[in-house]
Amino acid sequence: MTKQQLSIPITAETPSLAKKLGKDSIIVTTKKPMEKDYRKGKKALYVEEKKGTSFDTCATIGSEYVCCNVKVLKSVTNCPFDCSYCFLQNYLTNGTMSAVGNTQSLIEEVKQRLEEQPWRFFRIGTWELGDSLALEKDINQASELIMAFKNLPNAVLELKTKSDCVDTILDLDHGNKTVVSWSINPAKIIDEQEHKTASLQKRLAAMKKVEAAGYPIGLHFDPMIYYPEWEADYHELIDQIFDTISPKSLAWVSVGSLRFNPEMKQKIALNFPKSYIHSQEMILGPDGKIRYVKPLRLNMYKSFMKKLNSFLDSQTVLYFCMERFDVWEKILGYSPRSIGHLDYIFADKMRLKYPEMVETMGSLEMYETHQDT
Amino acid sequence: MEFKIIKLQKEDLYSNTSSFICKPIHMLNHIKMNQTPPDTKFEHTDIDVIWVYKTENGYQTLTNPFRNNSDINKLDKQLLSIDTETEQLSCIELSGYSFLDCLKFQLQNYSHDLTAVEKIYYISWVFEDFVNNERLSKESLFKEIYPLLNLQAFNHRPEKLQKLTRLSDELLSYCHSKKFSLKQIQLISQIDKKIMDYVLSINTKTPVSASIFIQWVQTINDCLIQYSWTMEKFISHMETEGFDTVQPTSAPETKKDTGFTLDIALFKNELKKLRYKTLYDYNKVIEEKVDDLNLPNDTNIKWDERCETPGFSLTFNVKSKTDLNNCLTSLKDPACQKKLISLLEAI
Numbered sequence: 160m161t162k163q164q165l166s167i168p169i170t171a172e173t174p175s176l177a178k179k180l181g182k183d184s185i186i187v188t189t190k191k192p193m194e195k196d197y198r199k200g201k202k203a204l205y206v207e208e209k210k211g212t213s214f215d216t217c218a219t220i221g222s223e224y225v226c227c228n229v230k231v232l233k234s235v236t237n238c239p240f241d242c243s244y245c246f247l248q249n250y251l252t253n254g255t256m257s258a259v260g261n262t263q264s265l266i267e268e269v270k271q272r273l274e275e276q277p278w279r280f281f282r283i284g285t286w287e288l289g290d291s292l293a294l295e296k297d298i299n300q301a302s303e304l305i306m307a308f309k310n311l312p313n314a315v316l317e318l319k320t321k322s323d324c325v326d327t328i329l330d331l332d333h334g335n336k337t338v339v340s341w342s343i344n345p346a347k348i349i350d351e352q353e354h355k356t357a358s359l360q361k362r363l364a365a366m367k368k369v370e371a372a373g374y375p376i377g378l379h380f381d382p383m384i385y386y387p388e389w390e391a392d393y394h395e396l397i398d399q400i401f402d403t404i405s406p407k408s409l410a411w412v413s414v415g416s417l418r419f420n421p422e423m424k425q426k427i428a429l430n431f432p433k434s435y436i437h438s439q440e441m442i443l444g445p446d447g448k449i450r451y452v453k454p455l456r457l458n459m460y461k462s463f464m465k466k467l468n469s470f471l472d473s474q475t476v477l478y479f480c481m482e483r484f485d486v487w488e489k490i491l492g493y494s495p496r497s498i499g500h501l502d503y504i505f506a507d508k509m510r511l512k513y514p515e516m517v518e519t520m521g522s523l524e525m526y527e528t529h530q531d532t
Numbered sequence: 533m534e535f536k537i538i539k540l541q542k543e544d545l546y547s548n549t550s551s552f553i554c555k556p557i558h559m560l561n562h563i564k565m566n567q568t569p570p571d572t573k574f575e576h577t578d579i580d581v582i583w584v585y586k587t588e589n590g591y592q593t594l595t596n597p598f599r600n601n602s603d604i605n606k607l608d609k610q611l612l613s614i615d616t617e618t619e620q621l622s623c624i625e626l627s628g629y630s631f632l633d634c635l636k637f638q639l640q641n642y643s644h645d646l647t648a649v650e651k652i653y654y655i656s657w658v659f660e661d662f663v664n665n666e667r668l669s670k671e672s673l674f675k676e677i678y679p680l681l682n683l684q685a686f687n688h689r690p691e692k693l694q695k696l697t698r699l700s701d702e703l704l705s706y707c708h709s710k711k712f713s714l715k716q717i718q719l720i721s722q723i724d725k726k727i728m729d730y731v732l733s734i735n736t737k738t739p740v741s742a743s744i745f746i747q748w749v750q751t752i753n754d755c756l757i758q759y760s761w762t763m764e765k766f767i768s769h770m771e772t773e774g775f776d777t778v779q780p781t782s783a784p785e786t787k788k789d790t791g792f793t794l795d796i797a798l799f800k801n802e803l804k805k806l807r808y809k810t811l812y813d814y815n816k817v818i819e820e821k822v823d824d825l826n827l828p829n830d831t832n833i834k835w836d837e838r839c840e841t842p843g844f845s846l847t848f849n850v851k852s853k854t855d856l857n858n859c860l861t862s863l864k865d866p867a868c869q870k871k872l873i874s875l876l877e878a879i
Contacts, residue, residue: 438757442838453839485842
């Protein structure tokens, strides 16, 4: 593949990412090299052709824990950031950081998928294996997707990030068909665990810009991390966010506690010797993930949700990511009856809040019947 | 033939101590350390490489090869002499063979007998005597030696393996005796030495299995991180809870014979209580609620002690009509029903 064949302009003259990575390292290639070390893989960005299927369902889908059934578009792999809890350190067989260069092929795949279920409202994120915006200055991929999604029926693009790389998307005509969302934590956690990401202040500043540009905003308080001062810090975080943006700008808010595969514990200890997150009171759940013991989770959620709920309007979708039905019940007083039901709730609420997002509304029965697709 | 773990302390050979040598050859040999050190009786002058081996009870043991006579230091001469005194030593001259050839030959014959600890010592020795002296390239080490020891996984991270060689002799001896895998040794190598020493001190009083050893060092390590404690603080806590018997320095030897097994059981429980304090307290509350139900004997209530899955299972062991009536009467009692609902809500 040559640069000309790519739909994105990458030139040797503007490798801002390369500068950030400390390498002269944006490489256009038909085949990225194998790099087993996920950290070494972050030092260069390979831009390659889309291979196989990129459209998928979020990998965390399970039966005992409620999944929101969001769809993902695997458009980037690996990430310039270095979060201690990141599952990629134990997931990627090839750690070489890469982005799909021919964005149009991604769009074609999305179109094809939407046509198969025209009744369905699709939320589609590009954050499954990386950050949706961290590389944007160099690859321009999100911008192309934003423009394409504007004209796609019944679908919304979610760009989830821990960066402040929003300047290049501010002037785009998004048509309320893209939600820009942040994975966010108190400053202490960002400083200690989310290495190389934008600081809380920078994320908040970026949030303000995105709000001014009219984008619906998503917030993901996930993973919530337990430490002695968690309660005061998470409460302060909520205040800081709503001192910056209006709750009315929110499309959805998710909350979830730290969880990881058992093998991750040793990885975290090895890769982040100063981290304490893997040694808290956690158990292995029936879904094979290690997470805080339920009484501790309930305690955290109860306090946090009480504060959060005081800001949110009824049209904003507030949901737990991968939590048990009984936890929903105990904290929110209700739970979706199925994964399909939660997916339906999203469609219903977004239809009311952003009518341009949802043109055709399928029935709850359809969502439940097809929840595994 | 006896096998022992050997520590590399060349001077020890001359000081009549009970230390050992780490060279793999001598790990496989039982060397009598109190033999009179011979001086310089070994006098080959015309060889390039020497290979020394002996056979005993079906085992072959080999010394390391030397490039020429001048490379034979005092230690090596002594060892060879010791071996010579056993009168089972043969020497062959292998002119023209490289160190790499000799190492490979040695490993092809013996690597399958080596424990993980012996492999660690072996690599340490090769690094020290060959790689560091530029007698063997790192590339050859990784490409030709590591595969023979099944150490390919360390090719890109030799420092990880070297880190293991810095573990204490006491710990490595323990790992050797319990036949720890490399993965297990790697796992514990990340843990503070003070924790190891503490658990090893328990082990000297009451030997624990490898799995318990690993479980304890990991749990203590987690507790220190969880509570931001120092090891001293942890020991102090355990002492407060009545576990001075396992304190490394003050543990009276007599405890070993009097009820120490019980102490270990309590120790395990205390560790669990400390590590999972929320769960421990939570389960205590549930147990109290279950006791308060006053259900007939042969009634069993089980719940998920991890507190993750809600609900409980209630089973009655019914052998007669009387048993059945007792159960039904209990369940019909409004007070019991109220308590069961309360229990269900709590779990």
